[in-house]
Amino acid sequence: MHFVPNITFGHPVVESLRKQLGQDPFFDMHMMVSRPEQWVKPMAVAGANQYTFHLEATENPGALIKDIRENGMKVGLAIKPGTTVEYLAPWANQIDMALVMTVEPGFGGQKFMEDMMPKVHWLRTQFPTLDIEVDGGVGPDTVQKCAEAGANMIVSGSAIMRSDDPRSVINLLRNVCSEAAQKRSLDR
Numbered sequence: 001m002h003f004v005p006n007i008t009f010g011h012p013v014v015e016s017l018r019k020q021l022g023q024d025p026f027f028d029m030h031m032m033v034s035r036p037e038q039w040v041k042p043m044a045v046a047g048a049n050q051y052t053f054h055l056e057a058t059e060n061p062g063a064l065i066k067d068i069r070e071n072g073m074k075v076g077l078a079i080k081p082g083t084t085v086e087y088l089a090p091w092a093n094q095i096d097m098a099l100v101m102t103v104e105p106g107f108g109g110q111k112f113m114e115d116m117m118p119k120v121h122w123l124r125t126q127f128p129t130l131d132i133e134v135d136g137g138v139g140p141d142t143v144q145k146c147a148e149a150g151a152n153m154i155v156s157g158s159a160i161m162r163s164d165d166p167r168s169v170i171n172l173l174r175n176v177c178s179e180a181a182q183k184r185s186l187d188r
C-alpha cells in the first residue's frame, strides 16, 4: 500500500501513522518545502520509504538524490506546473518517481490542470518503467485523463474526503490506474 500523507510538517506524524495503521504502509513523504536537504535524515529515521522533493527547491538535485539513497529511501522528484519536463528529464534515470503537480502547491480543493497531461505523456513515452504520479484535483472526473496520459500513481484529497463513500472512490481511482497500466503493458 502506498500512503502519501499530505503534510508539510515534521516526522513525528510518520511514526504516529505507522502505529495507528498497524500494518506496513509505504510512506512517500512529498516535501513541499524550501531547503528539502534538511529533512532527509529525520524522515529516514522516522521510517519514510520514499522522499519526494521539488526540483525548484534545491540548487543541487544530484547531491540530494545521493543523500536520500544513502539514507535508505527511494527518490521522488516533483515539478510545479510552471516547470517543464525538460528540467526533470536529466534526473529521470536516477529517481524512482516523477511527480507532476496538476495544481499550484499550497492547498487541496483546487481545479485540476488538464494542460499538465502532455508532461505526463512525454515522461511515460521516454521512461516507460518510471513511476509517474499526479497531484492536485484528481478524482473520479479527472483520473481517466491522468491514467491515459501515463500516470500510475495519484494523490487525491478532496474527492475522497468529501465523498459519502470514500472507499468506493479509492477503489475507482485505483482500478482506472491499474486498467490503464495493464493496457499499456499489452500494447508494448
Ligand SMILES: O=C(CO)[C@H](O)[C@H](O)COP(=O)(O)O
Pocket (backbone or CB within 6 Å): 006, 103, 104, 105, 106, 107, 108, 109, 110, 135, 136, 137, 138, 155, 156, 157, 158, 159
Ligand atoms: O497538497 C496539494 C496541493 O498543495 C494537493 O493538491 C492535495 O493534497 C490534493 O488534494 P486535492 O485532491 O484536493 O487537490
